[in-house]
Amino acid sequence: FQFTIRLQEAMEQQGVDAVFLTDPTVYDRNYVEQGGSTVDGTYVYSVIQRFEDTSIPEMVLYRQWLERVAPGSIPNYYGLFAWSAARLFVQKATELGGDLTRPALVQALKGVKDWDSNGIHAPMAIGAKTTPGCVKMFQLKGGSWSQTSPGNFMCGSLVDSGVGG
Incomplete structure (x- = not known):
């Protein structure tokens, strides 16, 4: 900026x-x-949604954890997507369970459509590797x-x- x-x-x-x-x-x-x-x-x-939007529980959770792990930190675009990516990784890793390997995770991600990380950003077709519409x-x-x-x-x-x- x-x-x-x-x-x-x-x-x-x-x-x-x-x-x-x-x-x-x-x-x-x-x-x-x-x-x-x-x-x-x-x-x-x-x-992305506005950081100030307290009507979105996931945004509130992101802001709470940001403050908890790095007090005084300022939420930003990159941090929000890091949060979203971590959530997606954990979700897919959990689904794969004991079969978690890099190829299995990549394959699982190819099927992800309309990912919005519980509403904090626009739906994204992760598997299609396209920008949000x-x-x-x-x-x-x-x-x-x-x-x-x-x-x-x-x-x-x-x-x-x-x-x-």
């Missing part, structure tokens, strides 16, 4: 007045604190993030970036 702040500061210095839309890596308290008024108004497209929009206003898109997630066809094909 530090480079995003620098870009936004340069845009502000040049008098650029534009809607700033970026990826969810800036959905971070440090971005808000370090960017100050320069970053106010930023839009983020996200495949659902997002939501957040906007930073007055130092706090709020959802600006309707409903839970907006879902549709995946966008082909043209990379790797």
Whole structure:
């Protein structure tokens, strides 16, 4: 997020007045604190739920454990997906029981569809190795993030970036 702040500061210095839309890596308290008024108004497209959403028990659990193991830590996009990946590993390892091997785990993961780690992120087809087809929009206003898109997630066809094909 530090480079995003620098870009936004340069845009502000040049008098650029534009809607700033970026990826969810800036959905971070440090971005808000370090960017100050320069970053106010930023839009983020996200495949995760808001960290502040206490209506999602899994988000509450993630935040509780983060505070328990690393007091004062700031939840972020990468940490949430580490939590989700650990949950998926434990689930599949438990299902495999005494047959847990790397090939068996990889095979089990190929069948995972609609993984949302108990609702903390958009459903993902892990086995298909595709990006989620659902997002939501957040906007930073007055130092706090709020959802600006309707409903839970907006879902549709995946966008082909043209990379790797």
